[in-house]
Amino acid sequence: MIDDKIRIRKKEHISGFLKGVGESDNGFGDVVLFNNSFPELNFQEISLETTFLNKSISAPLMINAITGGTKEAEEINRDLAYIAKELNIPMAVGSQSIALKYSDAVKTFMCVREIMGKEGVVIANLSANKSVEDVKKALEMIEADGIQLHLNVPQEMCMAEGDRNFKGIIKNINHIKDSIGKPIIIKEVGFGISYETAIKLREIGIEYIDVGGKGGTNFIEIEDLRYESSKYNEFYSWGIPTAHSLLMTSTAYRECNVICSGGINKSEDVIKSLILGADIVGVSGVVLRTLLENGRDSALEVLRELINNIKIYMMLLGKGSVCELKDNSYMLKGELKEIEEYIKKY
Numbered sequence: 149m150i151d152d153k154i155r156i157r158k159k160e161h162i163s164g165f166l167k168g169v170g171e172s173d174n175g176f177g178d179v180v181l182f183n184n185s186f187p188e189l190n191f192q193e194i195s196l197e198t199t200f201l202n203k204s205i206s207a208p209l210m211i212n213a214i215t216g217g218t219k220e221a222e223e224i225n226r227d228l229a230y231i232a233k234e235l236n237i238p239m240a241v242g243s244q245s246i247a248l249k250y251s252d253a254v255k256t257f258m259c260v261r262e263i264m265g266k267e268g269v270v271i272a273n274l275s276a277n278k279s280v281e282d283v284k285k286a287l288e289m290i291e292a293d294g295i296q297l298h299l300n301v302p303q304e305m306c307m308a309e310g311d312r313n314f315k316g317i318i319k320n321i322n323h324i325k326d327s328i329g330k331p332i333i334i335k336e337v338g339f340g341i342s343y344e345t346a347i348k349l350r351e352i353g354i355e356y357i358d359v360g361g362k363g364g365t366n367f368i369e370i371e372d373l374r375y376e377s378s379k380y381n382e383f384y385s386w387g388i389p390t391a392h393s394l395l396m397t398s399t400a401y402r403e404c405n406v407i408c409s410g411g412i413n414k415s416e417d418v419i420k421s422l423i424l425g426a427d428i429v430g431v432s433g434v435v436l437r438t439l440l441e442n443g444r445d446s447a448l449e450v451l452r453e454l455i456n457n458i459k460i461y462m463m464l465l466g467k468g469s470v471c472e473l474k475d476n477s478y479m480l481k482g483e484l485k486e487i488e489e490y491i492k493k494y
């Protein structure tokens with residue numbers, strides 16, 4: 149039986165997420181795009197198809213890691229998997245550490261692969277401090293196409309029961325990379341990957357990075373809401389805004405496959421992410437909130453609309469396919485321009 153403390157924490161993450169103010173500036177307002185009056189395209193022929201983890205997907209969009217482990221979490225996972233399957237986009241499950249400890253939690257993750265079928269892209273999730281054996285078990289549990297190893301130091305530090313020792317994590321990631329034959333995605337959870345972190349990941353040959361920047365779900369606030377009175381208010385603004393982190397990561401490590409996530413809930417930000425160098429964009433908060441407040445069909449509709457609006461932006465820019473977006477011109481202003489200047493020092 150799952151320990152009550154863990155079950156309650158999972159519940160509190162969802163209720164804290166719903167209660168929290170969350171959203172802050174994701175930095176994409178500083179990217180300026182220009183209208184193309186001669187797009188030379190037929191809207192029906194614009195394609196969002198791309199590949200991710202060696203499978204073909206219908207849009208450069210994924211449902212990012214959220215939950216698993218409890219009965220309520222299984223319901224959420226089932227709904228999210230249904231949505232991902234309908235849209236033929238990837239889905240990452242939430243941290244599977246609960247299922248490594250309690251066998252009755254396994255089915256709450258396995259259902260995602262069952263619903264998405266063999267063709268679907270399903271991604272496992274664990275903390276980057278786990279052992280090779282645990283990573284292998286998490287991958288096998290859901291026949292995953294790859295695994296996200298998450299980095300969440302700020303969250304752990306604001307959790308009474310959180311980890312306090314973060315020595316040896318990069319060495320551990322390197323060891324995992326050398327020991328499993330599946331792609332590894334190193335992922336932040338809303339605090340952003342810095343230029344120097346991206347360089348460290350390049351040095352050990354990690355091929356996928358999810359920048360997980362600041363701008364949406366705020367895990368310091370979510371953890372803080374679990375206390376009777378606020379303890380960590382001063383850290384709420386900690387983190388690298390998503391657009392800044394994306395620019396840093398794609399500049400520091402050009403060959404990397406970059407997933408851009410953190411506060412992305414409109415198609416304009418998806419387009420800007422793809423132009424700034426992302427291969428695919430991850431969403432969590434926007435889909436979870438709609439699912440919990442208005443149900444599965446509304447959440448599906450929100451993503452359908454997002455996808456349609458991405459296509460409209462592609463028409464406005466005169467780009468017929470996802471790979472063409474990387475060559476699109478843009479102008480940077482404000483803080484993002486300063487970040488561009490700042491990273492020239494490296």
Ligand code: FNR
Binds near residue numbers: 431
């Ligand atoms: C998350 N996220 C997350 N990430 C991860 O790697 N493992 C996990 O178990 C979880 N759990 C989780 C629970 C809940 C309730 C939320 C809302 C989010 C983080 C998520 O994948 C993503 O990185 C952040 O939420 C930022 O994206 P959004 O929400 O701003 O789109």
